[in-house]
Amino acid sequence: MATNKKKVLFTDSMGKAGVALLATRGDVEGIPFPNMSQDEEYRAILKKHGPVHGTILGGTRFRKAELDAAGGMEVVARVGVGYDAIDIPAMTAAKVPVMIAGTANSPSVAEHAVSFMLTLARKGPELTALVKEGRWAERMRPEMITTDLFEKTVLIIGFGRIGTRTAKRCQAMEMNVLVYDPYVPAEKIKAAGCEPVSNLDAALPRADFVTIHCPKTPESVGMFGAKQIKAMKPTAYLVSTARGGIIDEAALHTALTDGTLPAAALDVFDREPPDPANPLFKLPNLIASPHIAGVTIEAMDRMSVEAVKNVFAVFDGAPRKENAINPEIYG
Helix, strand or coil: CCCCCEEEEEECCCCHHHHHHHCCCCCEEEEEECCCCCHHHHHHHHHHHCCCCEEEECCCCECHHHHHHHCCCCEEEECCCCCCCECHHHHHHCCCCEECCCCCCHHHHHHHHHHHHHHHHCCHHHHHHHHHCCCHHHHHCHHHCCCCCCCCEEEEECCCHHHHHHHHHHHHCCCEEEEECCCCCHHHHHHCCCEECCCHHHHHHHCCEEEECCCCCCCCCCCECHHHHHHCCCCCEEEECCCCCCECHHHHHHHHHHCCCCEEEECCCCCCCCCCCCHHHHCCCEEECCCCCCCCHHHHHHHHHHHHHHHHHHHCCCCCHHHECCHHHHC
């Protein structure tokens, strides 16, 4: 039977608050789909329910083939802020806005980055093992003594929604904060109480911690390779909660095995889900999480609500341009 309702496919990983909000509109029909749907499976779902007017994505890819399968797409939204799985040029050419969840998960990612820094500095896995394995007497061995964040220098790469919040949390720990972001005016960085640096390679030797918060773009892929790692202090820690591919994993593996770096922490990987045989996973000086830095109970609700609001706004002819990746489609 024909319906005038707008159809919105939404990931089944979307927070309950977003699902509830989606259900409040009588002119919208929400249809869940499995979060990690593969390409052919997802296109089949789009065709089955077509025309589909909006989609709210988790980890599913969206390109021209999916756009064609939808047969009426008006808005592509993400429960999150990353958009590397979406073909932005194809959406822009079709005048379809791509919307992200604004600042909804930024505090959560910033907290995760700082928790990584604390875990590395305070040797969380090593000290846990001492206690659990009955090796208490080894706690005063030189290699088991931890370090403070207090008065250490952190270099934040990327000063957007997450980087700015990470900076605030580091300042609360009384750290010295350097910021590298060629797209942010130096005066804005200074106004936030941080020191802008214009040359990444020159700044790296100054940092005790390096934390990456820039988006994955053609320019940033591989930007942190062997050269950058070798420029770091031999006592410095590397953290990334950004996107896989920004750090050269092979170069990182070499640095962690030959003593160039003492340890690192990653929430993201080149391939996701990563191959369990990834050589990084055999190293005791790597701590990791499964691309979940921005996924807390609270953030899931905030992001899902933002995603639904983004979809509703497009349907209502009042798009939230500040959340659009391709606002140029609006002229």
